[in-house]
Amino acid sequence: MKKLLSLSFCVGALTFAACESNANKQGAGADTTTMSDDTSADTVDNAHNSQNSVDWAGTYKGVIPCADCPGIETTVVLNNDLTFKYTGVYQERDTKIEDAGKFMWHDNGSVVHLMGKEVNMKLKVGENQLFSLDQDGNPIDGPLKEHYILKKEL
Numbered sequence: 001m002k003k004l005l006s007l008s009f010c011v012g013a014l015t016f017a018a019c020e021s022n023a024n025k026q027g028a029g030a031d032t033t034t035m036s037d038d039t040s041a042d043t044v045d046n047a048h049n050s051q052n053s054v055d056w057a058g059t060y061k062g063v064i065p066c067a068d069c070p071g072i073e074t075t076v077v078l079n080n081d082l083t084f085k086y087t088g089v090y091q092e093r094d095t096k097i098e099d100a101g102k103f104m105w106h107d108n109g110s111v112v113h114l115m116g117k118e119v120n121m122k123l124k125v126g127e128n129q130l131f132s133l134d135q136d137g138n139p140i141d142g143p144l145k146e147h148y149i150l151k152k153e154l
Contacts, residue, residue, distance in 0.1 A: 049109030060150035
């Protein structure tokens with residue numbers, strides 16, 4: 001039951017079922033942990049986006065906040081063939097979630113949507129980092145927002 005509850009929390013915290021909003025564009029070349037949502041759909045240069053301008057394939061790691069443990073050691077591997085591998089290890093718990101599957105790029109070319117058996121999440125792709133998005137497809141905000149960023153292993 002603990003495992004199911006932890007899995008439910010992880011999937012709930014990382015599941016993003018909302019449609020992508022064009023109001024949440026981020027410059028592909030920005031090497032920053034903050035995201036701007038003041039770019040309108042009319043001014044976005046679709047020829048220059050994270051999908052075609054950033055070296056996005058690779059392994060990303062971070063510790064995501066957890067409600068009932070110190071954190072979830074998260075690893076996401078994005079492959080050039082549009083497949084992914086997800087691993088989430090709950091600190092101080094006997095719980096590990098592993099999943100793999102295909103991901104898709106949203107029309108704006110800056111958000112990847114991971115779809116596996118256990119994982120259904122959207123991540124905004126930046127230079128050498130992935131930003132977790134909330135259930136509405138918006139950047140995580142608040143005092144813990146810096147903990148929802150996965151850094152690329154170089």
